[in-house]
Amino acid sequence: MTDDVIFRRRALADGVTDSEIRHARNSGRLVRVATGAYVSDEYFAGLDAPALHRVRIAAALQSRPPGVVVSHASAALLHGMDLGDISLERVHLTRNHASGGGRTSGVHVHATPFDADEVVTLGGLPVTAPARTVVDAARISTFDQAVVLGDSALHRRLVTTQEILxxxxxxxxxxxxxxxxxxxxxxxxxSESPGESLSRIRIRRHGLPSPELQHVLRDGSGAFLGRVDFFWAGSGVVGEFDGMGKYGVDGSQAAVAVHREKLREDAIRDAGYEVVRWTWRDLFDFATVKARYERACARSGHRR
Structure with missing residues (x-):
């Protein structure tokens, strides 16, 4: 990562002048990604938001004294946790002190003591350990964001519930x-995706019964019908979150996947279950999903 970043301090030590750096920036050949840090225009063009944040993490560490570690959302990104809608506007670092933090437009330095076992090394960078990362990120996030991030850490087996507690x-x-x-x-x-995590939150907030997660359904003969996102055994209702990309990105593959999913749902309905589906948009108006659930309960032959 750092091999692709040009640091002003190193460049000057190697004989490059500030005038040459300015000329490269003015001509568009260099793009500033952080204070005193640049990448080539070609490299910058290939960076998405997470990749750009990783570059900025490396740049931010270069200008800090030893002992500062990557933390909060920045550490979560390096661990591979789902960030949901957590902002990547600032790089988050933590120094092992009770005071002396601060923030700029691009970097937030937190001053919070940590123990040696709360730090790991990822790609040569010092990063807060998964459990510490989940808790630190949760402390500066909304409940929804904290659950999305924490669920993904557990799902990827980066950490255990007890370690987080x-x-x-x-x-x-x-x-x-x-x-x-x-x-x-x-x-x-x-929960296997941010959408499923948010669905669990909406289900609780709207007073629906707690469903079983990733439940395996079988027909009367014991044949496998499918593994469903949510299942209300008492009412015989299946809940499925339809997220973006669920059916693939290629048009022909998507058509095949949608057809296969329809056959799967038909088999589930034929076995006597009701199916309720919702999308990302529904997560922001979950009362409509609750109404669908209640209608499904009324149609179901199972006792509620």
Whole structure:
């Protein structure tokens, strides 16, 4: 990663002048990605938001003294956790002190003590360990964001629920710990996507019964029907979140996948179950999903 970043300090030490750097920037051959850090225009063109943030992480560490570690959402990105709609506007770093933090337009340095076992190395960079990362990110996020990130950490087996709870306990009365504690008690690694995590939150907020997650359905003869996102056994209702990309990106492949999914749903209905589906848009108006669920319960031959 750092091989693709040109740091002003190193360039000057190698004999490049500020005038040459300015000329390269003015001509468009160099793009500034952080204070004193540049990449080529070709390299910059190939960077999506997460990749650009990784470059900015490397640049931010170069200008800090030893002992500063990548943390919060920046650490979550490096661990491969789902960030949902958490902003990547700033790089988050933590220094092992009780004071002395600060922020600029591009970097937020947190001043929070940490133990040696709360830091790991990823790609040569010092990064807060998964449990500490989940809790730190949750403390400065909304409940929805904290659950999306924490669920993904559990689903990817980067951390255990107990490790997260222990990290919450070690954090003490830090700012935002109430949100982290509440999220930690709600996390479930069986959620396989941000949409499924948000669906669980909406289900609870709208007073629906708690469903079984990733439930395997079989017909009367024991034949496999499918594994469903949500299942309300008492009412015989299946819930499915239809996220973007669920059916592939290629047109012909998508058509085949949609047809296969229809046959799967037909088999589930033939076995006596009702199916309720919802999309990303429905997550912002979940009352409509609740109404669908209630109508499905009324149609179902199972006892509610």
């Amino acid at each position: 222990d990290a919450v306990g070690r954090a003490g009365p830090r700012k935002g710990i109430a949100t982290a504690r509440r999220a930690a008690g709600f996390l479930d690694g069986r």
